[in-house]
Amino acid sequence: MQKTNTRDIPDDDWSSPKGRFNGSSKSLSIALGRDAQSTDLIKRHPFDVEILRIPPGATPYPYHSHSAQWEFYHVISGAGTVRHEAGIEPIETGDAFVFKPGEPHQLINNGDTELLIYVVADNPIGESCHYPDSNKWLVRSPERRMVRGEDDDYYRGEE
Numbered sequence: 001m002q003k004t005n006t007r008d009i010p011d012d013d014w015s016s017p018k019g020r021f022n023g024s025s026k027s028l029s030i031a032l033g034r035d036a037q038s039t040d041l042i043k044r045h046p047f048d049v050e051i052l053r054i055p056p057g058a059t060p061y062p063y064h065s066h067s068a069q070w071e072f073y074h075v076i077s078g079a080g081t082v083r084h085e086a087g088i089e090p091i092e093t094g095d096a097f098v099f100k101p102g103e104p105h106q107l108i109n110n111g112d113t114e115l116l117i118y119v120v121a122d123n124p125i126g127e128s129c130h131y132p133d134s135n136k137w138l139v140r141s142p143e144r145r146m147v148r149g150e151d152d153d154y155y156r157g158e159e
Contacts, residue, residue, distance in 0.1 A: 004031040006026055006028070006051060008031070009027070011024045011025070011053070012024065012025050012026070014060075020059070021058075021059055021062060022058050022059075022060065023052060023053060023054045023055070023058060023060030023061075024052075024053040024055075025051060025052050025053065026053075027050050028049040028050060028051065029045055029047070029048040029050070039125055044123070044125075045123075047121065047122050047123065048120070048123045049118070049120050050119045051116065051117070051118060052107075052117045052118075053115070054078075054080065054107060054108075054115040054116075055109065055114055056109055056112050057109065057110070058109050059106060059109070061106065062106065062134070063106040063132060063133050064130065064131050064138075065099075065101070065102055065103055065104040065129065065132070066099075066101050066129055067101055067102070067127060067129070067130070068127050068128075069101060069122055069123060069124055070099070070100055070101065070121065071098065071099045071119060071121045072096070072097075072119070072120040073096065073097050073098070073099075073117050073118070073119055074095075074096045074118040075091050075093055075096070075115070075117050076116040076118060077115075078092075078093065078109065078113050078114055078115035078116055079091065079093070079111045079113075080107060080108050080109040080115045081108045081110055082097065082105060082106070082108070083106040083108065084099070084105050084106075088108075091107075104132050126140070127140055128140060134148070135148060136148045
């Protein structure tokens with residue numbers, strides 16, 4: 001059995017260049033030995049668990065959807081909103097929700113205290129993300145790249 005304590009896991013803080021997006025997380029899965037780059041499911045782990053901290057007034061990441069990944073959220077403390085396809089909905093301590101592949105989402109802490117959330121994701125190999133607001137794609141094969149493209153015919157350049 002591998003064991004860790006959240007007090008021993010360093011915070012991974014981030015902020016976008018202009019500061020619009022920021023937050024902090026503790027990757028429990030990495031602390032328990034997860035190798036995110038491995039294709040071996042024993043080393044990769046079948047799911048990833050993190051504790052996400054969103055300061056008051058912050059949004060941790062742009063509005064996005066995953067091509068293959070499921071994400072489960074459980075609000076441990078605080079309040080805020082979640083943006084999704086149908087609009088914006090309030091969230092508070094105790095709320096749990098899930099986004100399946102293809103469902104865009106974004107968390108926003110519009111409260112005056114820190115928003116603390118457990119996040120569980122299945123992290124499938126070959127995952128990509130779409131960012132509807134900027135029409136960009138995050139592609140992770142073989143390395144992480146952001147791309148922007150237009151609709152194209154499937155066979156263009158192939159025959």
